[in-house]
Amino acid sequence: MDFFYFLAAFLIIRRLNKSLKFSILYPKWRTMLSTATWMIIVGYFAAFALEDIYQDLVGSAILFGLVYYGAKEQDFAAQRSYLVNNIPLAIAGVINFLFGLLFAGFYDKYEQYFGWGTLIAFAWIFGKWATSKKQEEELRISTERRAELESLVQERTIELQKQKDELQETLQELKTTQAQLIQSEKMASLGELTAGIAHEIQNPLNFVNNFSEVTAELIEEMEEELNKGDKEEAIAIAADIKQNLEKIMHHGKRADGIVKGMLQHSRASSNIKEPTDINKLADEYLRLAYHGLRAKDKSFNAELITHFTEGLPQANLVPQDVGRVLLNLFNNAFYAVKEKQKSADTEFKPAVEVTTLAKGKSLEIIVKDNGTGIPDDIKEKILQPFFTTKPTGEGTGLGLSLSYDIVVKAHSGKIDVKSKPGEGSEFKISLPI
Amino acid sequence: MKILVVDDEADVQPLFLQRFRREIREHEFEFDFALSGEDALNYLHDKHSEVVLILSDINMPGMSGLELLSRIRHEYDEPPPMVMMITAYGDEENHRQAMERGANDFLTKPLDFSLLKEKLKTLSI
Ligand SMILES: Nc1ncnc2c1ncn2[C@@H]1O[C@H](COP(=O)(O)OP(=O)(O)OP(=O)(O)O)[C@@H](O)[C@H]1O
Ligand SMILES: [Mg+2]
Numbered sequence: 001m002d003f004f005y006f007l008a009a010f011l012i013i014r015r016l017n018k019s020l021k022f023s024i025l026y027p028k029w030r031t032m033l034s035t036a037t038w039m040i041i042v043g044y045f046a047a048f049a050l051e052d053i054y055q056d057l058v059g060s061a062i063l064f065g066l067v068y069y070g071a072k073e074q075d076f077a078a079q080r081s082y083l084v085n086n087i088p089l090a091i092a093g094v095i096n097f098l099f100g101l102l103f104a105g106f107y108d109k110y111e112q113y114f115g116w117g118t119l120i121a122f123a124w125i126f127g128k129w130a131t132s133k134k135q136e137e138e139l140r141i142s143t144e145r146r147a148e149l150e151s152l153v154q155e156r157t158i159e160l161q162k163q164k165d166e167l168q169e170t171l172q173e174l175k176t177t178q179a180q181l182i183q184s185e186k187m188a189s190l191g192e193l194t195a196g197i198a199h200e201i202q203n204p205l206n207f208v209n210n211f212s213e214v215t216a217e218l219i220e221e222m223e224e225e226l227n228k229g230d231k232e233e234a235i236a237i238a239a240d241i242k243q244n245l246e247k248i249m250h251h252g253k254r255a256d257g258i259v260k261g262m263l264q265h266s267r268a269s270s271n272i273k274e275p276t277d278i279n280k281l282a283d284e285y286l287r288l289a290y291h292g293l294r295a296k297d298k299s300f301n302a303e304l305i306t307h308f309t310e311g312l313p314q315a316n317l318v319p320q321d322v323g324r325v326l327l328n329l330f331n332n333a334f335y336a337v338k339e340k341q342k343s344a345d346t347e348f349k350p351a352v353e354v355t356t357l358a359k360g361k362s363l364e365i366i367v368k369d370n371g372t373g374i375p376d377d378i379k380e381k382i383l384q385p386f387f388t389t390k391p392t393g394e395g396t397g398l399g400l401s402l403s404y405d406i407v408v409k410a411h412s413g414k415i416d417v418k419s420k421p422g423e424g425s426e427f428k429i430s431l432p433i
Numbered sequence: 434m435k436i437l438v439v440d441d442e443a444d445v446q447p448l449f450l451q452r453f454r455r456e457i458r459e460h461e462f463e464f465d466f467a468l469s470g471e472d473a474l475n476y477l478h479d480k481h482s483e484v485v486l487i488l489s490d491i492n493m494p495g496m497s498g499l500e501l502l503s504r505i506r507h508e509y510d511e512p513p514p515m516v517m518m519i520t521a522y523g524d525e526e527n528h529r530q531a532m533e534r535g536a537n538d539f540l541t542k543p544l545d546f547s548l549l550k551e552k553l554k555t556l557s558i
Contacts, residue, residue, distance in 0.1 A: 203442060206542050206544070210544060213546070214448060303495045
């Protein structure tokens with residue numbers, strides 16, 4: 001049976017040879033491997049000279065040697081499992097030899113079974129090899145699959161990252177657009193204001209003109225009186241002149257304040273809170289809103305009722321921002337009464353009422369109108385950006401949502417809405433003092 | 434001749450009084466003032482027979498000058514008082530409407546007092 005050991009050894013060399021054939025290690029091992037082949041062949045024939053059981057011993061010794069040597073060698077690492085498959089055969093050889101030597105009778109009697117054992121051990125090499133090859137294949141497939149999955153995951157991750165970046169960009173764009181929108185909303189409301197502003201400035205300027213003219217006249221008169229010697233009358237005229245100069249100053253300042261207010265409104269908010277007289281602020285914007293509307297619609301008229309509580313503490317706020325809130329509330333109120341007027345009978349008197357008062361640690365500004373009111377089903381939506389019931393092109397629907405941001409987010413205040421459909425609405429702003 | 438001036442701006446009062454200082458002293462004209470259309474109607478309710486001329490601003494909160502004009506034309510026709518409307522510069526629409534409602538004359542802001550004086554002189558003759 002020694003043939004199998006030599007065959008196995010021969011096949012080991014062939015395997016090693018084959019496994020190295022295309023690697024850079026081949027030159028290093030080539031001669032060694034062919035020498036080994038020849039030695040095995042020579043060994044096989046030389047072993048014929050020996051007794052049967054010694055043939056077994058030599059064969060398995062060669063096999064052991066090869067396995068031991070090959071398994072240790074790093075260059076053959078890939079073949080290690082194949083090499084190890086040969087161990088049972090080598091062991092079978094040793095068993096054959098030992099039994100042949102020590103229990104020759106027994107061995108001879110059952111030699112056939114020993115032969116089977118050797119054959120099985122030989123077959124084991126290839127059976128095991130085939131299954132391990134299959135396992136290797138499976139492993140290879142699963143590694144490949146894993147690699148595939150990994151690259152897929154990688155791909156997806158990159159895609160997601162890209163999407164995230166794109167979204168981030170879009171978000172940034174949205175933010176910029178929003179800022180622009182806010183600015184253009186401001187500008188649009190400024191546009192609406194210009195007519196009101198023109199009216200508001202025109203009046204004080206008229207006074208400045210008229211009072212200076214009349215004062216020039218008065219001075220002439222005073223001269224005349226002095227020439228006549230009517231000192232008393234001259235003094236009376238001087239008092240008028242003094243009063244007129246004060247009026248000129250007053251109206252000059254009034255125009256100045258309006259222009260400043262307008263500039264402040266159009267400027268990007270400074271976000272600087274300063275102590276502000278809410279009565280003045282409310283009054284200023286009420287007039288602007290009213291005259292702005294009247295400039296567009298001459299036939300419109302409304303009663304403006306103000307209940308300004310005197311002596312209120314100043315509120316710390318960003319005047320142009322809260323001004324915008326008020327402007328929007330007034331505009332909404334005027335719009336609502338105007339709408340109501342369209343359908344109401346002639347008895348209907350549009351009225352917009354502004355009240356300021358202090359309550360606890362807050363100041364309240366209440367804007368009340370007797371307009372259309374807000375239907376219950378939209379009451380919850382009116383603070384949402386872009387919600388509007390105005391016809392397209394007339395309103396952005398940003399008014400209240402910006403107001404909300406300004407009052408609640410920037411000033412830690414509150415906006416309360418009360419409304420009876422068909423009867424009117426009331427918007428209450430509370431600002432901490 | 435009594436003139437009622439209707440304007441929501443209180444400062445028109447000293448302006449008129451000073452501009453017509455002489456005329457007032459010589460009792461050519463007498464001025465009264467109302468700060469709103471409603472005020473003016475109340476005033477007229479008592480004294481419409483004394484008032485010869487009403488000078489009214491158009492752009493006032495509450496009752497506008499145009500509405501006042503309509504009410505005057507509606508309520509007082511014996512004798513019909515003269516009504517002069519004061520319009521903002523270049524306000525064609527109001528001008529047209531005031532005309533339709535029976536305004537006798539117009540003045541534009543800023544008031545040209547010499548022009549007004551001339552107009553008043555032709556009236557008082
Ligand atoms: N005083 C009010 N009376 C009745 N409805 C109101 C009043 N205020 C707001 N609303 C309702 O809330 C909606 C949203 O108001 P918001 O100020 O946010 O936008 P908008 O006024 O429609 O548009 P914009 O302010 O841009 O002109 C209005 O379209 C209207 O339906
Ligand atoms: Mg609005």
